[in-house]
Amino acid sequence: MTATQQFTKGLRIVATDIAQGFFEITHNGFALLGLAVMFAVITLTAKPEIRQAGEVQLMGWLQNRHVVETGLVTEPEAVDRATATNPQGLPKQQAAVAFWLSRKYGIAPEPLSALVAEAYETGQRTKMDPTLILAVMAIESGFNPFAQSHVGAQGLMQVMTKVHSDKYESFGGKMAAFDPVSNLRVGVKVLQECIARAGSVEGGLKFYVGAGNMEEDGGYSAKVLAEHARLQLVASGRAAPMASPMPVPVKLQTPSTATPATVENVASLANS
Structure with a gap:
């Protein structure tokens, strides 16, 4: 086997090892992500107060972002207070x-x-x-x-x-x-x-x-x-x-x- 062939074979082995490693890491990462999502869903289902607290925080964050971007403080439920009908x-x-x-x-x-x-x-x-x-x-x-x-x-x-x-x-x-x-x-x-x-x-x-x-x-x-x-x-x-x-x-x-x-x-x- 010539030196060039040996070098090429070595590159293939390295590339194969890298690909296999990347696949294993990615596979394991998705598996961990799936487990995390599953545990999160189970936790939120079993603990509705946690889900509600999370929703409140998320809505607060979104509203704050809207105020920053538009300068307008919104109140979606304000329409419920309006004395008006079609x-x-x-x-x-x-x-x-x-x-x-x-x-x-x-x-x-x-x-x-x-x-x-x-x-x-x-x-x-x-x-x-x-x-x-x-x-x-x-x-x-x-x-x-x-x-x-x-x-x-x-x-x-x-x-x-x-x-x-x-x-x-x-x-x-x-x-x-x-x-x-x-x-x-x-x-x-x-x-x-x-x-x-x-x-x-x-x-x-x-x-x-x-x-x-x-x-x-x-x-x-x-x-x-x-x-x-x-x-x-x-x-x-x-x-x-x-x-x-x-x-x-x-x-x-x-x-x-x-x-x-x-x-x-x-x-x-x-x-x-």
């Missing part, structure tokens, strides 16, 4: 009311749709006309969930939060006055009590606005009932005028001048 998903009657109110009050149809749906659900549960509930909201706050009068009536239905703080306990406290759905439900409860006490819707509205012991309520009941009538037309599929009559100044008692019975039952004061 009006196209409402029954025809409710959708018509939502769109009419949206045009009249300049409020986006999505949040109004959520309020209309809640008014109809609450009305069915409490045996109260949902269009009356919506009419009270319209006159009281113009569908502003953060409205507040100078005497402390707050939210969509301008409930006197200090007077009716006990009704907010099941909603987590007085701050729920600014949650639209909570305020609506508490307002309906107060309105129910006022109507039951007065024996009529018109009389109940006087108690609701804090004028139960007065001869006049400054035109408040008339404004609510007029809006109620318009909403009933819309709900029945008929045309209703957008324009309201000229507002009548509402002259009311405030808690500082009202009789004790009025203070106990007052729910709100209409915005002038």
Whole structure:
């Protein structure tokens, strides 16, 4: 065998040894990786708290990376807090009311749709006309969930939060006055009590606005009932005028001048 042949044979042996070594190392590496994955899966299955902790850390890392890259702090679950729904998903009657109110009050149809749906659900549960509930909201706050009068009536239905703080306990406290759905439900409860006490819707509205012991309520009941009538037309599929009559100044008692019975039952004061 010549020297060249011996050299070539030696190179082949070296190359073969290297290839076999690489294969064994790679094979063993994949085997170790497979074992590690298997043990990790078993551990995460047996210990869900470890998996949850890992998920939290991973999500935190991803969110931090997103903030660094975009400068925007995101909160994917924020949509769950939004008081809004697609009006196209409402029954025809409710959708018509939502769109009419949206045009009249300049409020986006999505949040109004959520309020209309809640008014109809609450009305069915409490045996109260949902269009009356919506009419009270319209006159009281113009569908502003953060409205507040100078005497402390707050939210969509301008409930006197200090007077009716006990009704907010099941909603987590007085701050729920600014949650639209909570305020609506508490307002309906107060309105129910006022109507039951007065024996009529018109009389109940006087108690609701804090004028139960007065001869006049400054035109408040008339404004609510007029809006109620318009909403009933819309709900029945008929045309209703957008324009309201000229507002009548509402002259009311405030808690500082009202009789004790009025203070106990007052729910709100209409915005002038």
